[in-house]
Amino acid sequence: MPSLLLSQQKRSAETMITVFKRILFLIFSFPVLTYLVTLTFAVDPFFQSRCVADTGNYTANSAYERDLNSLFNEISSTTKLNYGFFHSKFGEVNAIALCRGDVKLNDCTSCLNGTVSEMKQRCHRYKEAIGWSEFCMLRYSSRNISKRLEISPGACLLNTRSAVAGNPEEILRVLQVLLDYLRRVAAARGALLKYATGNSSLGAQIWYALVQCTPDLSEQDCNDCLEAATEGSGSCCVGQMGCRVLRPSCNLRFESAKFFDAAPAVPPPQSPQSTKEEDKQKKSVWIPLGASLSATLGLALFSACGFFIWRRRNIQEDNENSQEVQLLDLVQGSILDEHSSENFNRENVSRSQEFPSIQLDILHVATNYFCNENKLGEGGFGPVYKGTLADGKAIAVKRLSRTSGQGLLEFKNEVMLIAKLQHRNLVRLLGCCLEKNEKLLVYEFMxxxxxxxxxxxxxxxxxxxxxxxxxxxxxxxxxxxxxxxxxxxxxxxxxxxxxxxxxxxxxxxxxxxxxxxxxxxxxxxxxxxxxxxxxxxxxxxxxxxxxxxxxxxxxxxxxxxxxxxxxxxxxxxxxxxxxxxxxxxxxxxxxxxxxxxxxxxxxxxxxxxxxxxxxxxxxxxxxxxxxxxxxxxxxxxxxxxxxxxxxxxxxxxxxxxxxxxxxxxxxxxxxxxxxxxxxxxxxxxxxx
Structure with a gap:
């Protein structure tokens, strides 16, 4: 009996020791498990990579590996990216990193760190590779890749949700018009940020799009890269609720839900003049009281004048906008012609089924922002420009000049009259536009x-x-x-x-x-x-x-x-x-x-x-x-x-x-x- 009791006590002690060991194991291993769980959830589901074999491989402990690790360390430790753009060279290695234009600095750094980790695993020993995450892109190579347009290798990433309802070709046309417009905007920007976002509607559905180039590209190269990406979207993105087309020098994305911030995250740098002014203010601590009062009164007077001018301009703009809204309502409420079957591509019709109101951004793209090369002539109403829509249809856009003797009355008169007339010897009016103080009439092109x-x-x-x-x-x-x-x-x-x-x-x-x-x-x-x-x-x-x-x-x-x-x-x-x-x-x-x-x-x-x-x-x-x-x-x-x-x-x-x-x-x-x-x-x- 005593031996049995001793045996039970021994087993109990061993059990307690085992439990204690497990508790200690859990206590000490918890941070590691936490890190692993965090790492698992931190993996970017949007990540795509391409390992390029053409430039060869590097060996372990080689100079190339040391240079590449130095670049990775520099990217991981950087605290200031120039508009989300990073490019550098260490020895044999050239690298370019780019964060999305609306991403904050901390998120940009975090995205690049995650991309570095992924690329170390996926493209180990490759001298050239590129990786795309949701918010950033990283590429490196043994050759010079700066200021060069490259559209391959690429990738196309589709939204995993079900396909969108509606006519896929019609949706694609809307998106191509929007992407063409954003392409021109992004390419025309300076050497710090080539990035643009926007949206377009088709019925009740609003589509959001984003385009971006590496800012080291020229305007023409950025334009060509995004044009190639847009063409690529036509083959891989049809019928999807969202899609990303990825290229080494640029990328685009569209979704049926908003996925970007309204404005770029990085504020424009201060000019040298403003910096000097701030230095002077810091140095000028003692300012005479009389000068302060004079400056205060002057500032108050300047502010009052500025407010008065702003208010007056605001009232004028409100009056103009009110006139335009009333005119558009009058025009659309008056045109009820059962003989008119003109349907100017449904995506362009915004307020009326009987008479199309065409979006200004579509006409901007069609006429290349009313450039002189597209000017056909000028009449009493104003200049007339040739335009080409996304589907290749040629149009003539008559633009009411601000100095024209004609105005809203004549504009309304022409819209109301010609929209009701159908004859082979009368020119066809396809639509009108009243946006941002513009008054435009769109005709068939002659x-x-x-x-x-x-x-x-x-x-x-x-x-x-x-x-x-x-x-x-x-x-x-x-x-x-x-x-x-x-x-x-x-x-x-x-x-x-x-x-x-x-x-x-x-x-x-x-x-x-x-x-x-x-x-x-x-x-x-x-x-x-x-x-x-x-x-x-x-x-x-x-x-x-x-x-x-x-x-x-x-x-x-x-x-x-x-x-x-x-x-x-x-x-x-x-x-x-x-x-x-x-x-x-x-x-x-x-x-x-x-x-x-x-x-x-x-x-x-x-x-x-x-x-x-x-x-x-x-x-x-x-x-x-x-x-x-x-x-x-x-x-x-x-x-x-x-x-x-x-x-x-x-x-x-x-x-x-x-x-x-x-x-x-x-x-x-x-x-x-x-x-x-x-x-x-x-x-x-x-x-x-």
């Missing part, structure tokens, strides 16, 4: 520009044979007839002229610029206005002198245009004698003497049909009669042009001349060619 470019340039007029000119005349007449009689609205253009007739790729005419147009009521035949608008040389006499306009005002303008097309000469500035005779009276004299063919442009001698030319001169003279009642309607003009047997009434001599007595150069100036005077007061009129 590759041959306007009629005046060909008509009044002897080197280009040879391309306008008589059959083409006759076709253009008939097309314009059908377009004006549609405005007057066949459209849902009865519209007077009021600024019909050669520069407002655009030509498509087949030289078909399309009437444009409806900023001055007016709508007539069903029982209206004539209206009086105190504001005479239009272009010198095309205005009917009753409109120029009395402010009276009607559909017959457009008929007069058409008659002038018709005679210009036949003669290849402008009515405005036409001179054949010291008396400043107009094109209209000159045409009348030749026609009444039976010499009408002498009016014809000599370039048409080989291609003309004499009967058609004489008929068109006859119709032109009928259209420019002094009395509006003597002018034919546009429907009658269309019939006259299409008939070979109809008998035309005899016109009388035009009693109104817009010629000037003062001699001027025959050839128009460059300003006359490009600019339209859309609000004028007529003087020096010469009644006959």
């Amino acid at each position: 590759p041959n520009r306007s009629l005046d470019v060909f008509l009044f340039d002897s080197s280009m007029a040879v391309e306008l044979s008589w059959p083409k000119r006759f076709s253009i005349i008939k097309g314009i007449s059908r377009g004006v007839m549609y405005l007057h009689e066949d459209s849902r609205l009865r519209i007077i253009h009021r600024d019909l002229k050669a520069s407002n007739v655009l030509l498509d790729h087949e030289m078909n005419p399309k009437i444009s610029d409806f900023g001055m147009a007016r709508i007539f009521g069903g029982d209206q035949n004539q209206v009086n206005t105190n504001r005479v608008v239009g272009t010198y040389g095309y205005m009917a006499p009753e409109y120029a002198m009395e402010g009276l306009f009607s559909i017959k005002s457009d008929v007069f303008s058409f008659g002038v245009l018709l005679l210009e097309i036949i003669s290849g000469k402008r009515n405005n500035g036409f001179h054949v004698s010291e008396r400043g005779e107009s094109l209209l009276t000159f045409a009348w004299k030749l026609w009444s003497k039976g010499q009408g063919m002498e009016l014809m442009d000599q370039l048409l001698v080989q291609s003309c049909v004499a009967a058609e030319v004489l008929k068109c001169i006859h119709i032109g003279l009928l259209c420019v009669q002094e009395d509006p009642a003597d002018r034919p309607s546009m429907s009658s003009v269309v019939v006259m042009l299409g008939s070979e047997t109809i008998t035309l009434p005899r016109p009388v001599e035009p009693a109104f001349s817009v010629g000037r007595v003062v001699a001027e150069p025959t050839e128009p100036t460059s300003n006359d060619r490009n600019r339209s005077i859309n609000e004028v007061t007529i003087s020096n009129l010469s009644p006959r």
Whole structure:
């Protein structure tokens, strides 16, 4: 019994010793376990690496290994990264490290340390390797990799969530437009930070994107790298909720949820001047009381003036924005055309299904920020630029100039009118934009520009044979007839002229610029206005002198245009004698003497049909009669042009001349060619 008791006591003691040992083990091993658990959870699930075999391997304890470890130590111990960018060389080893533009310094350092640890394990003994974590990138090589564009090796990392609902190709188009815009912004930044973020919406879904280059790249190299990455996203990212395209010199990422901060984390460095000012302030401890009071009062006065200026500018901007919002609401609330089926790529439509409102950033990218190389010309409204959308569609963007005589009223007028009109001889309005005080109209692009470019340039007029000119005349007449009689609205253009007739790729005419147009009521035949608008040389006499306009005002303008097309000469500035005779009276004299063919442009001698030319001169003279009642309607003009047997009434001599007595150069100036005077007061009129 005593031996049994002793045995039990011995076993109990051994058990206690074992338990005690286990407790000690747990106590001493807890920090290690904690570290291991932390390390396990700290592994970046986004980490990607590429070990490059082309440059060979290094051996243990070699000079290359020592240099590489020195670089790793420098990266791990650094406390100040220049805008998240690190590049250095130790012996044979070149290294580049880059943190994401919105990442704070501590997170950047932590990310680089983790990346160093991963690369030591994954690319052991490789002389060249690259690793990408979520917030940073690290690459090293035995060759020079600084300031060099490299797009391989690369990687594509997809969001693991299910594919997004919707049309993948449509989503990809939205993202490509956004990425193209960000690419230009990032590439254009300086040598410290090439980084940009933004978002774009498609329906209720908002997409967020980020692009970044190593800042040692040139603008062109950064642009090329991101362009290649964007093209790569088209093959590996389709239908995903998020995607990262990784390249040695750049990277991009997009997600359906926001994943970046609004602004870069690293503040811009202070200028040397501001640093000197701070040094002076530190040294200047004793400042006289009088000087302090003067400075305080001066600062208070300066602040008050600044606040007043800021407040005034704010009020002006609020008024402008309020006007724009009211205009957009009015435009979109008024355009309800069941015949309009124009759908300008759904991603561009923001507020209205009937009429697209196109985002400003899309137009910036399409026109390369309205660069001069894309400028097509300039009118009374403002400059017009060529643009190309992401899908390759060419557009023309009319930009309201701040110095233009036209404003919100004309902008609204053009949008409301032309959006309701559908005719093959009227230019199509694809959308408008009202953002950041910009007022933009987007049209279908006319590759041959306007009629005046060909008509009044002897080197280009040879391309306008008589059959083409006759076709253009008939097309314009059908377009004006549609405005007057066949459209849902009865519209007077009021600024019909050669520069407002655009030509498509087949030289078909399309009437444009409806900023001055007016709508007539069903029982209206004539209206009086105190504001005479239009272009010198095309205005009917009753409109120029009395402010009276009607559909017959457009008929007069058409008659002038018709005679210009036949003669290849402008009515405005036409001179054949010291008396400043107009094109209209000159045409009348030749026609009444039976010499009408002498009016014809000599370039048409080989291609003309004499009967058609004489008929068109006859119709032109009928259209420019002094009395509006003597002018034919546009429907009658269309019939006259299409008939070979109809008998035309005899016109009388035009009693109104817009010629000037003062001699001027025959050839128009460059300003006359490009600019339209859309609000004028007529003087020096010469009644006959």
